[in-house]
Every structure is written in structure tokens, then in C-alpha cells.
Amino acid sequence: MIPTLVLIEDNKSLVEYIQDFLKIKGECNVLGFSSGIEALKYLKSEKPSIVVIDLGLEDLHGETVCKEVRKLYLDVPIIILTGDKSKESIISCLNAGADDYITKPFDSEEFWARIKARLRNASETHNTNILQAGDLTLNSDTLEVFRSDEKIELTAKEFELLKYLMTNKFRVSTRDNILYAVWGFSSEVETRVVDVHIGKLRRKLEDGAKTKYIDAARGYGYRIKE
Numbered sequence: 001m002i003p004t005l006v007l008i009e010d011n012k013s014l015v016e017y018i019q020d021f022l023k024i025k026g027e028c029n030v031l032g033f034s035s036g037i038e039a040l041k042y043l044k045s046e047k048p049s050i051v052v053i054d055l056g057l058e059d060l061h062g063e064t065v066c067k068e069v070r071k072l073y074l075d076v077p078i079i080i081l082t083g084d085k086s087k088e089s090i091i092s093c094l095n096a097g098a099d100d101y102i103t104k105p106f107d108s109e110e111f112w113a114r115i116k117a118r119l120r121n122a123s124e125t126h127n128t129n130i131l132q133a134g135d136l137t138l139n140s141d142t143l144e145v146f147r148s149d150e151k152i153e154l155t156a157k158e159f160e161l162l163k164y165l166m167t168n169k170f171r172v173s174t175r176d177n178i179l180y181a182v183w184g185f186s187s188e189v190e191t192r193v194v195d196v197h198i199g200k201l202r203r204k205l206e207d208g209a210k211t212k213y214i215d216a217a218r219g220y221g222y223r224i225k226e
Helices: 012-025 035-044 062-072 089-096 109-129 156-167 175-183 192-208
Strands: 006-009 029-033 049-055 078-082 100-101 129-131 136-139 144-147 151-154 213-217 221-224
Touching: 006 012, 006 035, 012 029, 012 109, 012 175, 029 035, 035 062, 049 062, 049 109, 062 078, 062 089, 078 109, 089 100, 129 156, 136 156, 136 175, 156 175, 156 192, 156 221, 175 192, 175 221, 192 213
Parallel strands: 006 029, 006 049, 049 078, 078 100
Antiparallel strands: 129 136, 136 144, 144 151, 213 221
16 A cells, blocks of 8 residues: 655645655655644544654644644654754654654655655554563554553653663663664754653653663663563
8 A cells, every 4th residue: 555645834836846756756645735724634534654744834833733643643653844953943843743854955865765764664663563571561563551451651752762672671772872763863963852751751651660660871871671
């Protein structure tokens, strides 16, 4: 099945350009929306393969749209498209639930490569089986996490972060490696994003539990405890 990309961008010329470009590729259907409100109405009834959101929409800020899409779908990749290259903007969007960030102007082939990478990661996540660490169980097929028999509710990024730690549970993962694996960015962005999400993840996993699940290697990174 050909994946469906929902593009939320109020520059109609850019929407048409991307539609034509990906039509030539023949590997992705593109549905364009110039309104964040209209796009969200559509997304409430139809699940896409991936969503690309312009940050500077006229009716809703792109970050707001991103948060609403993430509430609807935990497993759908979200890419932010904008001319704002500031670290503050990048970090804010990643914290809002975005998986990637492309700045304008962009190269068409790089844009398509980013799309394919996120679609591939989503597919791999869906096909991965159950991960176990102590009494923690992570099921990538159902996107569920359990501590013994208790279900732990996680955001999309918290789920990806825990999955990465559990996949690499026999070694300490550096902040740089975590940032690249989960957010797709190098340490030039901000490794503090990792620390913030680790803190949120710890609070959810350890709420009412006697066990501490995540160890910190001071000045280096983190490791899930077996």
C-alpha cells in the first residue's frame, strides 16, 4: 500500500511543488491542507502514514497542530517544516511531539529521504516484538508498556525513549546517541532534551514502584536496569 502524507502548509505553491515531486517518485500520496483546523478535522477520521506541518500557519500555530496530531496518533511520524532555524524552536517542537524538523529552503531529495526514513522507522517499530527489562514489558505492536500487570501511559517520545533504552539495556547509552536515535538530531541541538524526557519517564515508571528503572552514568548517559 502506498503511504499517505498529509501536508499542512499555507503556501499553495509549495504544496503543489511537493505533490508534483512525490508524484514523480510514485511512492507516496500527498494530501495538502492550507488550514490547520481543516487538517485536524480530516485527521480525526482518517489515519495518515506521516504528517508534515508548517510552523507558520495562519489559523493555528504549527506547534499546536503538532500537539493535537500527537494526541490523535501516538505512532504516526510528524515532521515540522519551517524557516525558523533557532535551537529554541527546534526543542519546542520536539517536546510538542515532532519526530523531525526540516528548515526552509530545503533540498527536495533530502526532504524525500527524511520522509522515507521516518516511514521506515515507523514500520520497523510496528514489526518489533516485545521487549522486557525486569518487570517492565514494552510491546511495540500495541504501543503499550506494563509494569507487572499495571499499564503505564506514555507519550510517543517517552515510548520511543524507553524502547531505545530497553533495546540497548546491556550498555550505557550516551545522550548524543539517544538524541540521534529518538529525535534524529546531533548534539548540536540540545542534549538537555534527553534529560528532561528521562525525568518525565522516570516519574511515570517509578510512581508507586519500589524499583528505580533508569540508571544515570554521571557525565555520560543512561542505562535501563535489568
